[in-house]
Amino acid sequence: MNAPSHTVAHSCTDCPIRHRAVCANCDAAELAELEEIKYYRSFEAGQTIIWSGDKMGFVGSVVAGIATLTQTMEDGRTQMVGLLLPSDFVGRPGRDGAAYDVIATTDIVMCCFRKKPFEDLMARTPHIAHRLLQMTLDELDAAREWMLVLGRKTAREKIASLLSIIARRDASLKPSGNSATMVFDLPLTREAMADYLGLTLETVSRQISALKRDGVIQLQGKRHVTIPDMGRLMEEAGDDSDGGFLV
Amino acid sequence: MNAPSHTVAHSCTDCPIRHRAVCANCDAAELAELEEIKYYRSFEAGQTIIWSGDKMGFVGSVVAGIATLTQTMEDGRTQMVGLLLPSDFVGRPGRDGAAYDVIATTDIVMCCFRKKPFEDLMARTPHIAHRLLQMTLDELDAAREWMLVLGRKTAREKIASLLSIIARRDASLKPSGNSATMVFDLPLTREAMADYLGLTLETVSRQISALKRDGVIQLQGKRHVTIPDMGRLMEEAGDDSDGGFLV
DNA sequence: TCTCAACTTTGACCCAGATCAAGTGACAGA
DNA sequence: TCTGTCACTTGATCTGGGTCAAAGTTGAGA
Numbered sequence: 001m002n003a004p005s006h007t008v009a010h011s012c013t014d015c016p017i018r019h020r021a022v023c024a025n026c027d028a029a030e031l032a033e034l035e036e037i038k039y040y041r042s043f044e045a046g047q048t049i050i051w052s053g054d055k056m057g058f059v060g061s062v063v064a065g066i067a068t069l070t071q072t073m074e075d076g077r078t079q080m081v082g083l084l085l086p087s088d089f090v091g092r093p094g095r096d097g098a099a100y101d102v103i104a105t106t107d108i109v110m111c112c113f114r115k116k117p118f119e120d121l122m123a124r125t126p127h128i129a130h131r132l133l134q135m136t137l138d139e140l141d142a143a144r145e146w147m148l149v150l151g152r153k154t155a156r157e158k159i160a161s162l163l164s165i166i167a168r169r170d171a172s173l174k175p176s177g178n179s180a181t182m183v184f185d186l187p188l189t190r191e192a193m194a195d196y197l198g199l200t201l202e203t204v205s206r207q208i209s210a211l212k213r214d215g216v217i218q219l220q221g222k223r224h225v226t227i228p229d230m231g232r233l234m235e236e237a238g239d240d241s242d243g244g245f246l247v
Numbered sequence: 248m249n250a251p252s253h254t255v256a257h258s259c260t261d262c263p264i265r266h267r268a269v270c271a272n273c274d275a276a277e278l279a280e281l282e283e284i285k286y287y288r289s290f291e292a293g294q295t296i297i298w299s300g301d302k303m304g305f306v307g308s309v310v311a312g313i314a315t316l317t318q319t320m321e322d323g324r325t326q327m328v329g330l331l332l333p334s335d336f337v338g339r340p341g342r343d344g345a346a347y348d349v350i351a352t353t354d355i356v357m358c359c360f361r362k363k364p365f366e367d368l369m370a371r372t373p374h375i376a377h378r379l380l381q382m383t384l385d386e387l388d389a390a391r392e393w394m395l396v397l398g399r400k401t402a403r404e405k406i407a408s409l410l411s412i413i414a415r416r417d418a419s420l421k422p423s424g425n426s427a428t429m430v431f432d433l434p435l436t437r438e439a440m441a442d443y444l445g446l447t448l449e450t451v452s453r454q455i456s457a458l459k460r461d462g463v464i465q466l467q468g469k470r471h472v473t474i475p476d477m478g479r480l481m482e483e484a485g486d487d488s489d490g491g492f493l494v
Numbered sequence: 495t496c497t498c499a500a501c502t503t504t505g506a507c508c509c510a511g512a513t514c515a516a517g518t519g520a521c522a523g524a
Numbered sequence: 525t526c527t528g529t530c531a532c533t534t535g536a537t538c539t540g541g542g543t544c545a546a547a548g549t550t551g552a553g554a
Binding site for chain 4: 523
């Protein structure tokens, strides 16, 4: 996976994915200002991008690749608390330290803005502040939705919930849009899925096998998934409302 | 519990608890504007304040009493996703519908602002927008911290975590401040605790009995708790960092 | 082509917490 | 005083998912 060169000036809209935070309503002057403070960073799979408690000098969004937000206990137990897919925003404007580790799960490219000037721009630009609040509320909704998954769903429902989220996120990035059947590659190892779902990797494996045996999903290889009937999958997730939630 | 009369004009600072969202840095003109759109509402224990999906015409904060944010599945399983204690803010500026039920756990008084004018004020007033973003980030941190509790902690650790949160929240509202020993009343039934922790009420009861037997807590009656050693409790919670998190 | 390491699957067994079932205790109302 | 209700406790039993162990798969590199 190739990072855009650091030496080439990109306009914001050159990013493969536009920043959900700032692009949509920015005028030319704002975009120029953003351009000044923008830079790209890339990380290899497995690298920790930010350690919990570290000072974070930037905000930004994922251009390509996948990262996770992970909490760790002293004895080593870990819980994934968020999943960063392309176009997702990272950063805590107004906060110094990170509250959790951010770990690259695949090779990843991020488009970053230096934090201080970004905050200054935000303070002067109500529509950016508003957009950030809306994004944070989205994250909060997703986190709370996930609390229901963690607290009350069975292992099978948890797996179905995760597959349905990934499928819908994946579909929203593709032109093909919403059909009943969906095809995608799992971006996570069994262990990462287990970390997300509060399970062990063995249980994840068993439940995926069970869903396959029952015809809810099909697998080509370990990672390539076909979902013949999204409605069926969402029933399995105990998640009838097809309104759906975003990660 | 008596609600302040609706007919008496209160200035914002008359609230027993000041709005964390808006008071601290507001000038006189802003306070006057807030005063215009402010009103009090009270609810009885057990009442649902807002149904998930309902249109919410206000934002506001809790003056006295306790409410919970609760997610429900079609088959009736429920998971509490947030706890509203006095001074906590409720509301989703820029959003129409509520994402979860808000239920009064005790009799409760809320200080509300009409939503539309509040949003207008917010759009004109960067420091209020900034404060709201910070509060939302706090909630997000708390939600993610709670995901670790739900996903990875044992029943005993869950109970200890909840007690330690309530103790610290309680202490932060009292002048007495931080000592090693703390005394407070549990504001939740065993069932509500179970809903918060992703457990059954029987397990909650058993684990509370166990913590009592082991001297980690003392009980006078069912609800009045003494914690002789907060450090010990936080060890039990698997939560060494005494930095602590807010609900 | 072979080898090794990372990832995944599957089996056997166990245990924390759920479920089902009786309790107790405190308090409000008759 | 009795009675019913609500909140809680405790016991007996069951089970979903964890733990431990072994073996299968895949792909990169020699």
